[in-house]
Ligand SMILES: Nc1nc2c(c(=O)[nH]1)N[C@H]1C(S)=C(S)[C@@H](COP(=O)(O)O)O[C@H]1N2
């Protein structure tokens with residue numbers, strides 16, 4: 075976000091370059107499960123998916139952290155055929171400014187974050203305000219695996235198999251009042267454990283916000299894990315948001331409070347530079363960031379400097395699912 079070099083817009087990629095090239099990693103595990111042998115594997119096809127129970131997750135856990143079993147999500151748009159980003163990339167190239175502004179800082183310094191014990195206070199315009207302990211939250215609804223693209227406002231993207239459930243499940247439990255129109259997310263700001271919180275890059279704590287209907291959309295994920303395991307600290311342990319049709323910064327990490335309000339809440343990046351980061355921040359190839367184009371993106375793990383950039387899709391490719399939320403809105407004005 076604090077990028078001072080000029081972003082190269084590069085040429086628009088050919089359609090062939092934006093076509094998903096591979097099946098996701100889980101397919102390999104799937105073929106193993108289905109076939110149990112090389113001869114069988116050759117016969118097993120993608121269609122064999124249907125032979126699996128719907129509650130089978132697709133990604134093999136890397137075995138680094140505690141397993142977080144999940145069933146495959148049935149939510150429309152929650153899966154993609156694109157190749158999943160390597161776990162090593164997804165856990166070493168991060169934005170988590172509480173631990174520093176360098177992409178490698180979170181992996182290096184986030185070991186001091188203590189994801190347990192942890193509570194999330196849910197308050198504001200709800201009939202049943204309540205503080206949830208992490209274990210209560212984990213059990214609130216069945217854990218689902220969802221393979222989402224995450225597109226950073228800086229122009230790179232990843233494909234990550236998240237584990238969690240729709241934020242709507244939590245929202246229903248606390249019963250928002252009729253006057254509740256927005257949801258604010260407040261994240262941990264612990265100076266003692268987060269070296270970046272001493273800096274003045276942002277107005278801590280990092281906060282984010284959604285309109286209530288965006289927060290209730292089934293694709294909006296309250297995530298507790300990725301790659302079949304609990305979240306690594308650098309990815310926002312123990313609980314974060316993932317809003318796949320918005321720029322990555324809307325997906326707040328290490329959430330400690332969720333507040334229902336009648337007014338649009340301030341957000342960390344909007345406060346830092348309001349002409350650069352709007353409240354909505356829907357992924358939009360037609361609205362440039364003031365300092366660079368948003369028309370294309372670089373998929374992390376795809377061959378370094380010489381890899382072709384991909385075309386960025388409206389709403390990050392989730393337009394069919396979420397476009398209706400913005401019917402009639404001028405998305406250049408409400409960027
Ligand atoms: N608390 C907090 N949440 C945050 C950030 C941050 O700095 N602090 N960075 C955001 C940005 S800019 C992005 S792109 C994503 C990155 O998530 P990832 O590191 O899991 O890929 O987290 C978002 N959530």
Ligand SMILES: [Mo]
Pocket residue numbers: 169225226227228321322323
């Ligand atoms: Mo980002």
